[in-house]
Amino acid sequence: MTVSVSITVNGKPVTRQVEGRTLLVQFLRETLGLTGTHVGCDTSQCGACVVHVDGRSVKSCTLLAAQADGCAVTTIEGLAAADGALHPMQAAFREHHALQCGFCTPGMVMSAVDLANRHPGGMDETTVREGLEGNICRCTGYHNIVKAVIAGADTMRGAPAKAAE
Amino acid sequence: MYSFDYHKPASLSDAAALLGKAEEGKLMAGGQTLIPTLKQRLARPTDLIDLGAIAELKGIKEEGGALVIGAMARHADVAASDVVKRMIPGLADLADNIGDAQVRNRGTIGGSIANSDPAADYPSAIVALNATVHTVKRTIAADAFFTGMFETALEEGEIITAIRFPRAEKAAYAKFRNPASRYAVVGAFVARTGGSVRVAITGAAPSVFRWTEAEAALSANWSAAAIDGLSVKADGLNADIHASADYRANLVKVMTKRAVLAAG
Numbered sequence: 001m002t003v004s005v006s007i008t009v010n011g012k013p014v015t016r017q018v019e020g021r022t023l024l025v026q027f028l029r030e031t032l033g034l035t036g037t038h039v040g041c042d043t044s045q046c047g048a049c050v051v052h053v054d055g056r057s058v059k060s061c062t063l064l065a066a067q068a069d070g071c072a073v074t075t076i077e078g079l080a081a082a083d084g085a086l087h088p089m090q091a092a093f094r095e096h097h098a099l100q101c102g103f104c105t106p107g108m109v110m111s112a113v114d115l116a117n118r119h120p121g122g123m124d125e126t127t128v129r130e131g132l133e134g135n136i137c138r139c140t141g142y143h144n145i146v147k148a149v150i151a152g153a154d155t156m157r158g159a160p161a162k163a164a165e
Numbered sequence: 166m167y168s169f170d171y172h173k174p175a176s177l178s179d180a181a182a183l184l185g186k187a188e189e190g191k192l193m194a195g196g197q198t199l200i201p202t203l204k205q206r207l208a209r210p211t212d213l214i215d216l217g218a219i220a221e222l223k224g225i226k227e228e229g230g231a232l233v234i235g236a237m238a239r240h241a242d243v244a245a246s247d248v249v250k251r252m253i254p255g256l257a258d259l260a261d262n263i264g265d266a267q268v269r270n271r272g273t274i275g276g277s278i279a280n281s282d283p284a285a286d287y288p289s290a291i292v293a294l295n296a297t298v299h300t301v302k303r304t305i306a307a308d309a310f311f312t313g314m315f316e317t318a319l320e321e322g323e324i325i326t327a328i329r330f331p332r333a334e335k336a337a338y339a340k341f342r343n344p345a346s347r348y349a350v351v352g353a354f355v356a357r358t359g360g361s362v363r364v365a366i367t368g369a370a371p372s373v374f375r376w377t378e379a380e381a382a383l384s385a386n387w388s389a390a391a392i393d394g395l396s397v398k399a400d401g402l403n404a405d406i407h408a409s410a411d412y413r414a415n416l417v418k419v420m421t422k423r424a425v426l427a428a429g
């Protein structure tokens with residue numbers, strides 16, 4: 001038995017018939033061709049698959065597409081402006097050299113944006129490190145990711161950005 | 166994952182009817198434990214009944230002096246709830262330290278206690294705060310709810326609707342967490358209500374248990390020092406790659422002391 005799933009993905013409503021067992025990440029990558037969302041572990045550990053469902057970050061490998069029926073989903077493809085201008089968090093990741101191979105980056109950025117939204121008063125390093133516990137990076141050692149998230153969050157709330165060290 | 170028929174009923178009665186009709190029905194709350202289980206093909210339900218659209222299961226409120234949390238309240242909702250922070254701040258704090266932000270955005274209190282993972286956090290709060298588990302057919306006292314490793318008093322198809330926590334004067338949780346999963350290697354929840362003290366330990370044994378010696382010691386003297394003279398036997402405690410039984414026995418003491426200090 002298939003189920004009809006209607007989701008607003010990056011602002012665009014889509015409806016598809018899928019199997020009940022289809023994961024949200026499969027729906028995004030395979031049904032819609034949005035391959036920016038990655039699968040690192042497929043066991044809910046690494047956070048490479050993080051997207052927003054109704055504004056909250058979730059691991060899309062641990063959610064059925066059918067569970068997101070009627071919801072708004074934002075993926076990494078949905079962050080940049082229509083003219084291609086990067087989202088402040090994406091720009092901060094580039095500025096602060098917060099990625100090496102880039103595999104974890106889409107999930108890191110999506111988690112970071114949610115974290116910044118939930119801390120409108122700004123964040124210290126400990127808050128960022130704790131907030132990113134669900135995201136694993138095998139390359140960077142996290143240091144530059146933390147710098148980027150603090151800088152990106154500053155820009156998001158209109159605080160003067162600090163230059164990369 | 167094996168295939169199944171997916172259902173999203175809008176009411177408890179529809180959910181119960183679907184369960185009744187299914188050859189092998191399975192309830193799903195946040196899916197944070199169930200989906201990984203299905204992926205590993207450790208379960209093979211014919212029908213998956215998603216509780217996510219049932220309004221009656223949501224919500225957190227104060228009712229007759231007690232805190233009532235709907236089964237589908239997510240960990241992030243409990244952590245951020247003003248009602249929880251006002252009535253039992255230690256419980257909000259526990260919820261805020263479950264797993265990671267993404268797990269907290271989906272995982273629910275009902276799913277956590279129905280699962281009865283020996284290393285889960287919530288069972289300690291249910292037992293120490295002497296909460297009552299409300300289901301579609303009855304209420305179950307905390308002390309009767311957790312019956313063993315991944316086992317509870319729930320009958321086949323019995324749906325948890327809410328958990329009712331009496332207000333405590335002092336309550337706090339301390340856990341020594343596994344750095345990778347954030348589950349409790351050992352967690353201690355202490356609560357004082359009236360003259361009575363309850364101490365519940367998770368992570369250390371196959372299921373949550375009350376540490377009655379500590380309860381007696383803290384009833385006589387509510388201070389971390391009251392725990393100093395007690396000893397915990399390692400017999401029967403969990404031993405795995407994360408910690409030996411002896412280490413866990415020591416952690417039971419240390420975490421209980423930390424919880425008392427945190428409760429103030």
Ligand SMILES: Cc1cc2nc3c(=O)[nH]c(=O)nc-3n(C[C@H](O)[C@H](O)[C@H](O)COP(=O)(O)OP(=O)(O)OC[C@H]3O[C@@H](n4cnc5c(N)ncnc54)[C@H](O)[C@@H]3O)c2cc1C
Pocket residue numbers: 044045191192193194195196197198199200216236237262263264265268271272273274275276277279280282284285286287319323324325326346347348349
């Ligand atoms: C990476 C990761 C880290 C985690 N870390 C922690 C941690 O540190 N501490 C911790 O305590 N937990 C942790 N968890 C578990 C998490 O809290 C889960 O959310 C929880 O165990 C299950 O809740 P759920 O809502 O996702 O339930 P589900 O996975 O949907 O369901 C679990 C079980 O409960 C049953 N069930 C669900 N709702 C009901 C109901 N209302 N009535 C009757 N039965 C029901 C289901 O049928 C199923 O058998 C972690 C999970 C992950 C993936």
Ligand code: FES
Pocket residue numbers: 038039040041042043044045046047048049050059060061062
């Ligand atoms: S792929 Fe989802 S958490 Fe790793």
Ligand code: FES
Pocket residue numbers: 098099100101102103104105136137138139140
């Ligand atoms: S940049 Fe390679 S995993 Fe993070």
